Amino acid sequence: MTVSGTDGTTRRASAVPRQTAGSPVESVLPELRALSWETGIRARADAGLLSVFAELPRLVGKALGISWRADRVRTSVAAVATVGAGVMAAFGLLATQRVLVELFAGGPTPHRVTAALPALGVLTVATGIRAGVGITIGYAQNTLAPRVSREVERGLFEVTTKVRLDAFDEDAFADDMERASRGTDSAIDLVQGAMNLFAGLVSLLAVTVAVIVIHPLLLPALLVATVPNAWASLRAGHQRYQTYTAGSVRRRRLWILHQLMAERVSAPELRSYGLRQFLLDQYDRVMRVETDIQIALARRVTTTTSIGSVIGGLATGVVYGLLGVLLLDGQIPLSAAATCVIAVQTAQRALSTVTFQIDRIYTDGQHFGDYTGFMARAVDYLPDAGGGVAVAPLRELAVRGVGLSYPDRDTPAVNDVTLTIQSGQTVAFVGENGSGKSTLAAMIAALRAPSRGSIEWNGQQLAEYDPAGLRARIAVVTQDYHKWPFTAATNIAIGDAEATPQQERIERAAERAVAHEMIRDLPHGYETLLDRTFAKGQDLSGGQWQRITAARGFLRDADLLIMDEPSSALDARAEDALFQAIRDRRGRATTILITHRLANVRHADRIFVLHNGALIESGTHDELMTTAGRYAELFALQAAGYQSGRSCA
Numbered sequence: 001m002t003v004s005g006t007d008g009t010t011r012r013a014s015a016v017p018r019q020t021a022g023s024p025v026e027s028v029l030p031e032l033r034a035l036s037w038e039t040g041i042r043a044r045a046d047a048g049l050l051s052v053f054a055e056l057p058r059l060v061g062k063a064l065g066i067s068w069r070a071d072r073v074r075t076s077v078a079a080v081a082t083v084g085a086g087v088m089a090a091f092g093l094l095a096t097q098r099v100l101v102e103l104f105a106g107g108p109t110p111h112r113v114t115a116a117l118p119a120l121g122v123l124t125v126a127t128g129i130r131a132g133v134g135i136t137i138g139y140a141q142n143t144l145a146p147r148v149s150r151e152v153e154r155g156l157f158e159v160t161t162k163v164r165l166d167a168f169d170e171d172a173f174a175d176d177m178e179r180a181s182r183g184t185d186s187a188i189d190l191v192q193g194a195m196n197l198f199a200g201l202v203s204l205l206a207v208t209v210a211v212i213v214i215h216p217l218l219l220p221a222l223l224v225a226t227v228p229n230a231w232a233s234l235r236a237g238h239q240r241y242q243t244y245t246a247g248s249v250r251r252r253r254l255w256i257l258h259q260l261m262a263e264r265v266s267a268p269e270l271r272s273y274g275l276r277q278f279l280l281d282q283y284d285r286v287m288r289v290e291t292d293i294q295i296a297l298a299r300r301v302t303t304t305t306s307i308g309s310v311i312g313g314l315a316t317g318v319v320y321g322l323l324g325v326l327l328l329d330g331q332i333p334l335s336a337a338a339t340c341v342i343a344v345q346t347a348q349r350a351l352s353t354v355t356f357q358i359d360r361i362y363t364d365g366q367h368f369g370d371y372t373g374f375m376a377r378a379v380d381y382l383p384d385a386g387g388g389v390a391v392a393p394l395r396e397l398a399v400r401g402v403g404l405s406y407p408d409r410d411t412p413a414v415n416d417v418t419l420t421i422q423s424g425q426t427v428a429f430v431g432e433n434g435s436g437k438s439t440l441a442a443m444i445a446a447l448r449a450p451s452r453g454s455i456e457w458n459g460q461q462l463a464e465y466d467p468a469g470l471r472a473r474i475a476v477v478t479q480d481y482h483k484w485p486f487t488a489a490t491n492i493a494i495g496d497a498e499a500t501p502q503q504e505r506i507e508r509a510a511e512r513a514v515a516h517e518m519i520r521d522l523p524h525g526y527e528t529l530l531d532r533t534f535a536k537g538q539d540l541s542g543g544q545w546q547r548i549t550a551a552r553g554f555l556r557d558a559d560l561l562i563m564d565e566p567s568s569a570l571d572a573r574a575e576d577a578l579f580q581a582i583r584d585r586r587g588r589a590t591t592i593l594i595t596h597r598l599a600n601v602r603h604a605d606r607i608f609v610l611h612n613g614a615l616i617e618s619g620t621h622d623e624l625m626t627t628a629g630r631y632a633e634l635f636a637l638q639a640a641g642y643q644s645g646r647s648c649a
C-alpha cells in the first residue's frame, strides 16, 4: 500500500500511526512526565492567596539564610541600605509636605520661596542619599548573586559527584536530582526576590508613617487606593500561572517535535524512515490547538488586567474624592492633600513591587525547596568512608557468593557468584546479553556494592580499603563509555586524572589502543576538540571513540584492568592489535575482559561463563570446549558464521 505525502512523493505506508481527523494529538505522543522546572509555577497556580502569605515568612527566611552563608558583608550592606532607602523615602515625603506648606502659605512669593528653601534642601539631600543607597543596593545584590550561585551549585555538585552509583538506578533519585538542579538557579532569584520584597515593604512602611505624621485621616485614603489594586494584581498573577500550566504539555509536545524535525541526531532516521509527513501532521495538529488556546488566553489576560486597572482607577478616584471632601471641610490643609497624592503614587509603585515579588518568591521558593529536599535525601546515598586500609599490589582477587539485585527487578542481575582471579591472569567473562557480566565487573571495580557476598583483594574485603587507593589500582573501560567534550589528549589523560598529563605517556597509551595514527590525522592532532558544540570541534566514528576509550584504560597500566566490550565497533585490524596489547599484560598485570567475540578469549587464562546472573561454567577455552556446555555452543555458533556455506544472503 502506498500513501502520498504533501511533498508529492509516494511512499509505502509504514507502521507509523497517521493522524485521523479529529483524533487527539495526545493519543499519538505518549504521556509526558511532569517537568521539574514547572514545580513552582504549578504550586503557585494551585495555591490560594492565604497559603501563599502563610508560607512567605519561611521562604524569605530561607533566602536570607542562603544569602548570609554566601556573603555576610554584602547581605548586611544590602539590608541596611534597603532600610536606609525607606527612611530617606519617608524623609523625602515629609520634606515635600513642608515645601508645599511654605509655598501654599500667605505672603509675597519671594518670601514663600525663601521659607521653603530649608525643606527643599532636606528634600534634595534625601533624594540624593536615596539614589546613592539605591546604587549600593544594586551593587550589593549584583555581586551577591554569583556568590549565592556558587555556594548553592557547588553544594549540589559535591553531592551528585559523590553519591553511590546505585542512586542513579532509582527513578525517584534521578527526578529529584533534575529538580534540584533547577533549584540552584532559583536560589539567586529567591534571594533577590526577598530583598526586593523587603525594599518594597520598607518603602510602603515609610510612606505609611509619613502619611500618618502628616495627617492620620490620610491613612484610610491610602489603604483604599492601594489594597484593591494589590489584590487585583495578585489575582491576575494567579490566573497567569494557571493559564501557563494549562498550556505546558502542548508547549513541550511542540518542543519535542521541534527537536525531532530540526536536530542533527534525528535527521538521518527521519529521512530513512520517511517520517517527514508524519511529524508535520503532528505539528499542524498541535499548533491548531495551541493557536486557539493562545487567542483565548489573550482574551482572558486582557479582561483580568482591565479589571485590575478599573479597580485601581476607581479606588484612586475614591481617594481623590475623599481628599476633596476633607479639603472642603477644612479637615486637612492643601499641602497635606497634595502630599497624599504623591504618597498614593509612591505606595502604589511600592505595592506593585511587593505583589510581583510575592509571586516570584513563592514559585522560586518551591524550586529551592526541591534543592534543599534533595540535599537532605541524598545523604542516604553517600558512600561509606571506607576502611582506610592502604591498597597493596594485587596478588589475588576472590569473589565469594556475590549477588546484586537492581531496584524494581524480580530476579537478581548477579546471583551467588564465586570465582578467583590470580595476579597476572587475563580472564574473560562471557555470556548472553543481560547475563550479568557488566554488573559483576562493576562490583569487582568497587563501583557497586554487592547486595550479598563479598569481594576480596588480597584476602581483605574491598569495603575495608581506602577508596582512592583502590581507584588508583583499578582501571575500567566501560561498555557505555562517555564522550567527554575535551581534546583527544585530555580524553586519554583523564584515565589518570591525578597525574600531570604527559604527552609521551598519552601517545604510548594511544599506540597500544591503535588510536595514535587516527588521532594524528585529526585536524589538530591530539589537541582536536572531540565535541561539535565547540568551534572547530570534530565528530568521531564509533570505532574511533572506542580506540580513545581503550587508550584511556591503558594509560595507567593499572594492576587490574577491566575492559567491557572494548572492540564491539572496531575493524578487524584494530581489534587484533587491541587484543595483542591486552595479551601483552599477561604475567605482569591482571585483565578482566568482557566480550561477545569469543575468538578473542581463546587465549584467556580462564573463562567464566555467566547465565541469568549465575556462574555456570569456568575453565580454559580447551576445557570448556571439551565440556560441550553453553560456551562450546556459543563458540560453535560464532565459528559457523565464518565457515563457508553459511551467510545471511
Ligand SMILES: Nc1ncnc2c1ncn2[C@@H]1O[C@H](COP(=O)(O)OP(=O)(O)OP(=O)(O)O)[C@@H](O)[C@H]1O
Binding pocket: 169, 406, 407, 409, 413, 431, 432, 433, 434, 435, 436, 437, 438, 439, 440, 479
Ligand atoms: N541500572 C540498572 N537498573 C536495572 N536493571 C539493570 C541495570 N543494569 C543492568 N540491569 C539488568 O541487569 C541484568 C544484567 O545486566 P548486565 O548489564 O550486567 O548484563 P551483561 O551481561 O553485561 O549484558 P550485555 O552483554 O548486554 O552487556 C539485565 O537483566 C539488565 O537488564
